[in-house]
Amino acid sequence: VSDEEAVCDNDGTCSLEPLIPPECQLVMAESTVPNGGWGVFTLIDRPERGTPLLYGDVVVQVTDLNVTYAVALQRLLDEYWWSAEETGGFYEGQQVLSSIPGIGMLANGLLQENNVLPFVPMVDEAGLTRTESPGAGAITHYHNYTWFVKKPMVAGDEILVNYKPDRFPERNARIQQSPASLATRRPLEFLRQHGFCLDNVKPGRSILPDAGRGLFAARKIRQGSVVLPVPVMAITDPRALDITRVSKGGSPVDHFKQLLLNYCFGHNESSVLLYPYGPGMHLVNHGGGQYANVRLEWDTVPNDVSLTNLTQWQDPQAPRAPKFLLKLVALRDIAVGQEILLDYGPDWIEAWVHHVETWTPASPGKHEDPYTPSYVMDDVVKVLRTQEELQTYPYPANIFTSCFYRYQDFAHSTHNADPTALVTVQWQQTRHTFELTNLRPCTVLERDESKGLFTVRILNRLGLSANERVPSVHIVTHVPRKAIRFSDKSYTTDQHLKNAFRHPIGLSDDVFPDQWKDLKVKDS
């Protein structure tokens, strides 16, 4: 097998280029974990703890999954999704799951053997405000979820993330939990020959109006070469991404689509959606005609997989789904810093044009009660208001305050047999205090201006485990400003806007497998 392929210049001159650019530092290749599917490997030594592995992942928050049709994404649910406790998405809805389609989905895990650790995602609307942009609510606000080296690695090592045993019972049952006997390193020659480079690109703010973030070339990319591998996972019924909100009386009040739909591939003659995973693809925007500089093509063609088989693979008991691998290929030379653009196809363009023509901005709200996202409040509000002050000077109705507080660190010392007793403790920072799972609603009772410290009342939120729930009135003193944040109330962020754009990316007719075109009108 050759590790070189012909790459051609615009004038038609062809030369042999290695498949992996010599500067490449991270690749996707077959995992060393038995039944592990794809894995991620470093091509360089990484001796320093705390250094970033790659650019950060986007996180897509999925709220209140449709229970009737969720079976159509059973594989994703069982094997690939993370708890919103990890990503801070828990306030988005009543039940929230986080998809981390970059390293979070691609890398494998071996219980405590992880060599990378993620740090909190950034959250912002990438300039697409609900009062100005038809793109508002069409992109995820959660991004730059970066994985950092936890244990020094040498070139060839597989990247392993931490799957908590209770998080992926199905996946953990599938993979062997015997790290001592497992070699999690591959020879560099193998990785260079069979791997796909993951760091040809990097994220940035798109050059296109209303598009949000985008993906850019991190090095010169030659015409015909692979920009990114794009493994995909099938969602066998698009209704799995329908959200039906039910009124208190029990009747449906709202039909809406999950934001995740905008990150899927689809075809108008098929009910199958393909959800890409691995870093990068989620940030590739649409550029039509001459603006497109990449196309998608199959690396591993799923020709022998019928729609029936595809549906059966959703069953967690069925053998592992076959690898469906697309790749983004450069249509021409792409210079460093150029945005990577893919033609999303005529259906997407038509839907977007219609959306822009019919879109109306969200009303800015009542004068005294304007909408302001929590991250803007965190930037601008320096003096936090007490409960008493809020009576006269309320915050915008869409936000509330949250505190980083790990009750289990104090539960022992504050235990009181009387569940109605008032308990007061002094805030202390422990090793895990600033993990997002410890963010919980709180109200500010007092402010000590001179010391910049606050006294707060700690409250409970959905999703907290029993040992994290405060039983009674729980007051914490000496809380620093950095431990208090603004949070958005459930269902108020842009991804819940009723007029937000929803449409999958179109896979072209020749790429979308014929055997999955179940909606195709048959020639008589």
Ligand SMILES: C[S@@+](CC[C@H](N)C(=O)[O-])C[C@H]1O[C@@H](n2cnc3c(N)ncnc32)[C@H](O)[C@@H]1O
């Ligand atoms: C796969 S995402 C691309 C990444 C996205 N821009 C982000 O910031 O997360 C697809 C969504 O990006 C936006 N988008 C992509 N191309 C666009 C374009 N040419 N013009 C406007 N919006 C675009 C649309 O909201 C679309 O549904």
